[in-house]
Amino acid sequence: MDISFKNVSYTYQPNTPFEHRAIHGLSFKISSGSFVAIVGHTGSGKSTLIQHLNGLLRPTIGQVTIGGFQLSSEKKLKQMKELRRRVGVVFQYPEHQLFEETVAKDIAFGPSNFGVDSEEISRRTLEAIKAVGLPEPLLERSPFDLSGGQMRRVAIAGVLAMNPEVLVLDEPTAGLDPRGQTEVMDMFYQLHQQKQLTTILVTHSMEDALHYADHVIILDHGTKYMEGKPEEVFVKKKELNKVQLDVPEVIQFLFKVEKKFGVRLTYHGQGLNEIANELHSIIKGADSIE
Amino acid sequence: MNNAFIIGQYVPGESLIHRLDPRTKIMIIFFFVIFVFFANSAASYGLLTAFSIISAIVTRIKLSYIFKGLTPVWFLIVFTFFLHLIVTREGEVLFEVLSFPIYSGAVIQGSEISLRFFLLILVTSLLTLTTSPIEITDAIESLLHPLKRIKFPVHELALMMSISLRFIPTLMQETEKISKAQASRGVDFKTGPIKDRVQAIVPLLVPLFVSAFKRAEELAMAMEARGYQGGEGRTKLRELRIVNRDRYTALLFILIIIGLFLTRS
Ligand SMILES: Nc1ncnc2c1ncn2[C@@H]1O[C@H](COP(=O)(O)OP(=O)(O)OP(=O)(O)O)[C@@H](O)[C@H]1O
Numbered sequence A: 001m002d003i004s005f006k007n008v009s010y011t012y013q014p015n016t017p018f019e020h021r022a023i024h025g026l027s028f029k030i031s032s033g034s035f036v037a038i039v040g041h042t043g044s045g046k047s048t049l050i051q052h053l054n055g056l057l058r059p060t061i062g063q064v065t066i067g068g069f070q071l072s073s074e075k076k077l078k079q080m081k082e083l084r085r086r087v088g089v090v091f092q093y094p095e096h097q098l099f100e101e102t103v104a105k106d107i108a109f110g111p112s113n114f115g116v117d118s119e120e121i122s123r124r125t126l127e128a129i130k131a132v133g134l135p136e137p138l139l140e141r142s143p144f145d146l147s148g149g150q151m152r153r154v155a156i157a158g159v160l161a162m163n164p165e166v167l168v169l170d171e172p173t174a175g176l177d178p179r180g181q182t183e184v185m186d187m188f189y190q191l192h193q194q195k196q197l198t199t200i201l202v203t204h205s206m207e208d209a210l211h212y213a214d215h216v217i218i219l220d221h222g223t224k225y226m227e228g229k230p231e232e233v234f235v236k237k238k239e240l241n242k243v244q245l246d247v248p249e250v251i252q253f254l255f256k257v258e259k260k261f262g263v264r265l266t267y268h269g270q271g272l273n274e275i276a277n278e279l280h281s282i283i284k285g286a287d288s289i290e
Numbered sequence B: 001m002n003n004a005f006i007i008g009q010y011v012p013g014e015s016l017i018h019r020l021d022p023r024t025k026i027m028i029i030f031f032f033v034i035f036v037f038f039a040n041s042a043a044s045y046g047l048l049t050a051f052s053i054i055s056a057i058v059t060r061i062k063l064s065y066i067f068k069g070l071t072p073v074w075f076l077i078v079f080t081f082f083l084h085l086i087v088t089r090e091g092e093v094l095f096e097v098l099s100f101p102i103y104s105g106a107v108i109q110g111s112e113i114s115l116r117f118f119l120l121i122l123v124t125s126l127l128t129l130t131t132s133p134i135e136i137t138d139a140i141e142s143l144l145h146p147l148k149r150i151k152f153p154v155h156e157l158a159l160m161m162s163i164s165l166r167f168i169p170t171l172m173q174e175t176e177k178i179s180k181a182q183a184s185r186g187v188d189f190k191t192g193p194i195k196d197r198v199q200a201i202v203p204l205l206v207p208l209f210v211s212a213f214k215r216a217e218e219l220a221m222a223m224e225a226r227g228y229q230g231g232e233g234r235t236k237l238r239e240l241r242i243v244n245r246d247r248y249t250a251l252l253f254i255l256i257i258i259g260l261f262l263t264r265s
């Protein structure tokens, strides 16, 4: 589903002393099947933005279009449930939403709300638990007996079992161990590629944004600060530092190489190995000249 | 979440009423609540109404915000009024609505009760609007201090109050977060048959309880780790102090009460 924001603003608690405009005049487009990262300093409005994607919030001004669904302040969407079935959201710390007696029941909760039949549900439950890398016997355990990382995976499985077409992830790896972070992110990337899932990732990790996304949107104080391909956006060190963001480490490394050795390596999405090779040939080349 | 509901909501500010000692405010409201029931003439009601409205203006909080926040109470006030119109049969018949007689006594009694009700709610909500929960607890602890002599656990009560007040916003945020997460999984809290809506509460309540217990445990641990052992010998970070501003306000209030008794019929 194509997604577009047209001049969207959202104000929390309007007409009270606590009025707060969290996003303001946002316009952008996300095409179906792409992987988009949304980054920005804390409080810049990322979570507010993504809550528009499944109609939890309706724009105060402007219009949000998700496939055939339209959200605006004027009228309520009739097919809200249908929208929520098609757009799965994994919230910050999703393990807080677990409540059932067993893991299997909790994973089945979403699909059964959307009227999926029980045979299909058990098929999806198995598929989801495998996708998040948990062993099958865990299905009969209580979700409250699991470790934090396992709970996180169960919560993610619960969203995957809804079979959404758009997957929205709000800092899905916050608080996981480094190994777990890579595993979870790789899993999302695989799903994105296998099922052509439109994926929208909110993250504080510039490395993840650079590595996985094919489009980056940077927010600052509720407005769009920059957007573009990650390898174009993430080389603008000055602009990024201005909104308290860092350049990803790989690119920092290339900058440092340039400063120290005076050789310029442009970043075009190459991995560490390729960079090592490029450096190798440059240094070798320099040697042979001397 | 119903953001318009302001009872119990604190709006920080610098007005005279914000800066009054919380004990002054609580005592004034305590006596106001009693004396409202002494008013019985137009002039005495006028005096109390003027006092409440002027106090509301002095807080410098937008009046529209205060009044809109009382929306659920407006309903009760109007309901009380109409109940009196229907039930009370005193005085003479003023006019008839669909051959149902409306008595003058009913109109008068209905308005009086509704006005009292309105004044009570307005003045008490001014207290919570201009006084932070911490100040209110400190004031209650200080006001109840004499009860210590009869072994009443004043400090513990105040601690319990301040902890609960502290966690109300946290719990509300948590409720909002969890209900959004479950709504994303297809729970519908707002429409559908009552039975379904009651069932929809389970996925909300279980996580809320789990996190509340976890929080309580963490808080207890943190307090113990920092050497908390109850009220004995504890000093205070914020000392409450009665200053001239409080004395003048109290004096003004006493004058108003005297005025109330003079204007009674
Ligand atoms: N329910 C709410 N009521 C009032 N203000 C809110 C609410 N939720 C968020 N805000 C405010 O809106 C602004 C944007 O919040 P948001 O949660 O979208 O930020 P974020 O970019 O997700 O931050 P983080 O990286 O810390 O998660 C913040 O200033 C926040 O204080």
Ligand SMILES: [Mg+2]
Pocket: A046, A047, A048, A092, A170
């Ligand atoms: Mg956020």
